[in-house]
Amino acid sequence: MIEAHGLVKRYGSTMAVNDLSFSVRPGLVTGFLGPNGAGKTTTMRMILGLDAPTRGSVTVGGRSYRDLPAPMHEVGALLDARAVHGGRRARDHLLCLARSNGIARRRVDEVLRIVGLEDVARRRTKGFSLGMSQRLGIAAALLGDPAVLILDEPVNGLDPDGIHWVRTLMRGLAAEGRTVLVSSHLMSEMALTADHLLVIGKGRLIADTNVDEFTRSSSQQLVHVRSPQAADLAARGRAAGATVRAGTGPDVIEITGMDSAEVGRLAAAHGIALSELTPVKASLEEAFMELTRDSVEYQAAGVTR
Amino acid sequence: MTGAAIAPAGPDQRAAFRAATFADALRSEWIKLRSVRSTFWALTATVLLGIALGAVISAAAAHGYARSSASAKLSWDPAAVSLSGIGIATLAIAVLGVLFVSSEYSSGMIRTSLIAVPKRGRVLAAKSLVFAAATFVVGEATSFTAFFAGQALIAGHAPHAGIGDPGVARAVVGAGLALTALAVLSVAVGTVLRHPAAAIACMIAVLFVLPGIVQALPDSWRNPGTEFWPTQAGGQLATVHQAAHTLAPWPGFGVMCLFVAIVYAIAWMLLDRRDV
Numbered sequence: 001m002i003e004a005h006g007l008v009k010r011y012g013s014t015m016a017v018n019d020l021s022f023s024v025r026p027g028l029v030t031g032f033l034g035p036n037g038a039g040k041t042t043t044m045r046m047i048l049g050l051d052a053p054t055r056g057s058v059t060v061g062g063r064s065y066r067d068l069p070a071p072m073h074e075v076g077a078l079l080d081a082r083a084v085h086g087g088r089r090a091r092d093h094l095l096c097l098a099r100s101n102g103i104a105r106r107r108v109d110e111v112l113r114i115v116g117l118e119d120v121a122r123r124r125t126k127g128f129s130l131g132m133s134q135r136l137g138i139a140a141a142l143l144g145d146p147a148v149l150i151l152d153e154p155v156n157g158l159d160p161d162g163i164h165w166v167r168t169l170m171r172g173l174a175a176e177g178r179t180v181l182v183s184s185h186l187m188s189e190m191a192l193t194a195d196h197l198l199v200i201g202k203g204r205l206i207a208d209t210n211v212d213e214f215t216r217s218s219s220q221q222l223v224h225v226r227s228p229q230a231a232d233l234a235a236r237g238r239a240a241g242a243t244v245r246a247g248t249g250p251d252v253i254e255i256t257g258m259d260s261a262e263v264g265r266l267a268a269a270h271g272i273a274l275s276e277l278t279p280v281k282a283s284l285e286e287a288f289m290e291l292t293r294d295s296v297e298y299q300a301a302g303v304t305r
Numbered sequence: 306m307t308g309a310a311i312a313p314a315g316p317d318q319r320a321a322f323r324a325a326t327f328a329d330a331l332r333s334e335w336i337k338l339r340s341v342r343s344t345f346w347a348l349t350a351t352v353l354l355g356i357a358l359g360a361v362i363s364a365a366a367a368h369g370y371a372r373s374s375a376s377a378k379l380s381w382d383p384a385a386v387s388l389s390g391i392g393i394a395t396l397a398i399a400v401l402g403v404l405f406v407s408s409e410y411s412s413g414m415i416r417t418s419l420i421a422v423p424k425r426g427r428v429l430a431a432k433s434l435v436f437a438a439a440t441f442v443v444g445e446a447t448s449f450t451a452f453f454a455g456q457a458l459i460a461g462h463a464p465h466a467g468i469g470d471p472g473v474a475r476a477v478v479g480a481g482l483a484l485t486a487l488a489v490l491s492v493a494v495g496t497v498l499r500h501p502a503a504a505i506a507c508m509i510a511v512l513f514v515l516p517g518i519v520q521a522l523p524d525s526w527r528n529p530g531t532e533f534w535p536t537q538a539g540g541q542l543a544t545v546h547q548a549a550h551t552l553a554p555w556p557g558f559g560v561m562c563l564f565v566a567i568v569y570a571i572a573w574m575l576l577d578r579r580d581v
Contacts, residue, residue: 049423050416051580066423069324077420083413092340100333100421101325
């Protein structure tokens with residue numbers, strides 16, 4: 001359980017995080033979503049006690065991170081996979097972290113096996129690819145068998161096989177009752193992984209919702225219609241309160257504000273023949289773009305410097 | 306490369322764990338120190354410079370003894386001569402101490418370290434203690450070897466010192482102690498400055514450049530400068546014959562320790578407050 005109350009982080013005149021309040025619950029994968037520069041990493045750094053909030057507070061399991069008696073057992077974190085000393089062997093890197101929290105050597109070999117790095121355990125990490133570094137970072141996060149996982153863009157640099165693996169891993173961790181917070185700027189990735197979404201833009205919380213609701217509520221459904229009497233249907237649609245746009249051809253229109261069943265009934269009532277009637281569901285990607293675009297516009301007007 | 310299961314059990318079934326301790330932090334820092342190659346090279350350089358330079362200087366000084374002036378003969382300090390290589394070896398310890406912290410900043414490892422051990426004072430204390438202990442062991446081994454090698458080379462050409470002579474054992478042990486104080490100083494300076502190049506430049510200035518500049522000043526500035534400059538004052542512990550305008554061995558070492566304590570306190574405060 002992670003709880004943030006009115007988190008604010010200001011760097012000079014830049015508001016990186018602006019009044020964020022949220023809670024991340026156990027048993028779910030919570031996607032932390034936002035365009036680059038939205039404040040995701042800054043928020044994670046505040047959760048982990050690396051950055052002090054300008055205002056507000058954030059706790060993990062009811063305590064501020066810096067007060068946790070056994071940090072790695074309570075929180076496993078991957079912030080920046082490249083944040084390792086390149087001259088150190090992978091196994092020594094994990095061993096020094098394990099030792100700092102009284103974790104046995106045996107667990108180091110175990111996590112190396114889990115992430116599939118046992119063959120390169122004795123290699124110095126400066127020769128690692130980004131994908132290997134990500135795996136090493138995930139191994140470090142798993143060392144303490146933590147109740148909470150905080151992962152910043154964990155699929156970065158992974159091949160499709162690796163992405164699938166991380167996805168399965170995160171779902172498995174959540175299914176075991178752990179709290180999983182994972183950031184991404186890729187909506188498509190979150191659609192496949194997350195149960196719950198925290199969407200931020202320009203440091204502000206835009207949405208705190210589950211994935212289906214997010215797609216449903218944040219974008220209107222569009223109905224794609226092809227008809228020899230398209231112009232007639234368009235007029236009838238507008239009269240009924242829908243928004244109608246011209247489509248790709250003279251006989252194609254796109255209707256929003258009505259679902260496909262309503263369009264079908266409308267056409268039948270007026271004896272209009274339809275040659276095509278397709279509901280187009282907005283993707284999570286589109287929903288996200290729409291939402292963050294709004295936030296950017298709002299911010300541009302609302303931020304005072 | 307794909308693994309399967311995650312962890313043996315979910316959070317409800319997780320094995321009992323205990324709070325992390327300072328001893329855990331010490332073990333962690335010890336692994337960090339011994340698992341990078343720069344440690345091996347810097348400590349090797351310390352030993353080689355301390356012993357080899359000490360031997361060369363001892364041999365040269367002993368051969369020049371007969372031709373030296375009466376006053377030079379009066380201040381002849383064979384123990385200090387044999388330990389003089391360690392004065393240069395301090396540079397290797399200073400660089401290693403600075404890198405022990407600042408390489409964590411340049412690589413980003415510091416964030417990983419502080420996530421693992423969020424009690425920052427504990428990280429600094431563990432780093433300082435581990436590096437001080439390693440330096441003490443290497444420093445004492447170097448100074449004892451340099452002393453006996455130096456005296457063997459001096460013997461026959463000039464009066465040499467025995468380990469049982471007054472003040473000699475203290476000087477030999479003292480050379481290692483002064484090096485240990487310097488080790489803590491360099492960890493603290495690395496923590497304050499964070500950038501490897503800046504911190505190394507700072508240590509070179511403190512050790513060699515500024516004392517050199519002080520020598521060029523008029524007496525009224527130079528004498529107190531020589532007397533109280535921390536690294537010079539600390540070095541008095543490694544001498545038997547006390548030159549003019551220098552502090553006695555233990556008070557001199559006290560000045561060095563006080564200086565180290567002040568820089569350490571600044572490092573502690575900055576590390577505790579800064580975002581990383």
